[in-house]
Amino acid sequence: MLLRGAGDIEVVAEGADGAEAVALTDAHAPDVILMDIRMPRVDGLVATERLRARARAPQIIVLTTFDADDYVLRALRAGAGGFLLKDTPPREVLRAIRTVANGEAVLSPAVTRRLIDHVADPAAAARRADARARLARLTDREREVAAAVGRGRSNAEIAAELRMGVPTVKAHVSRLLAKLALNNRVQIALLVHDAA
Template sequence: MIRVLITDDEPLIRAGIRLILNSADDIDVVAEAADGREAVELARTHRADVVLLDIQMPVMDGLTALTELRRAVPGARVLILTTFGLQENVLRGLSAGSAGFLLKDSAPAELIGAVRAAAAGDAYLSPAATRHVVDSLAAGTPAHRTEQARRRLDALTERELAVLELLGEGLSNADAGRRIHMSEATVKTYVSRILAKLNCENRVQAALLARDAGLGG
């Protein structure tokens, strides 16, 4: 059973997420927190496996709480809850060790899938949010960044480049597989290879590199 802590300062948001997660047989919402400080305390008390963490909260914001959670409950995996317009905070969260991020208005199946992926040790990055972050940060890429990115991409095979291009579009593994006629498992294998070859920690970094290189136009 995956033990989940929901952290958001809006009761209605917490209630909606709890309702969705409780519909899954393998997920147990063990507690709810209204701010970052409470999240750290409850994660430790309830031995949470996955913490859903809002960024903008009173008392202690999500990014500060993320750092505290990594120190106090190192075994917990933290998923950042976000909305469009918080690209910088999302990237800071990923750099600080979060297991990924998803939008607050994600479909129920995506929310459940993200929690399962995080609990299994995988990173989860919402395709829609990934696409928004990449589009926003890649605008006006300097020429030297473009050249550096293209040199790094020289290490990839033609098939890996095709998969990377789809990451740059923010597609999930399943959607990418349908686009290029691969199974989801095969795409996942390619993504792992791409991240290793490019020395990227997550899909967002790889997607940004693809956009810097001008892959896919």
């Protein structure tokens, strides 16, 4: 009901599990998917991995009651562009859909706190070394763009900050995704934070 009431959002399908989400994506080619984690047969994390591995992958927001570290990290590493808890106010869910549809990332405040804690954990040393090695392969300008993405800047903000056009920023982000073998901006931000 919430989504159907938004004039700029069209609900094209609803599925009961991850397998159905994949099939419905084939049939309807949605721009954004709201994905739960725990579902019968194929869970939302597996479905997210499958869908984000496609050439023309939809954006995915995981919307769930489960905010355990493992779920958050698996969803983001699988390519989810957002992670919201089901107690997120309806207005924020709508804003998140629009934001993710525009290629930006969205995380609920509780998830952001968990990611900060994750970066600070002792096992981060191995991730840090790997992330630094991957970022070292980038040009100086690409690292600047990656760092700005890691700070949560939009394309327009990066363009203003680095004195370049928005299309140039988009081209840099696309090159970063290809060079780093990542699916979206959230994964770039995770890599940048892992390297810090």
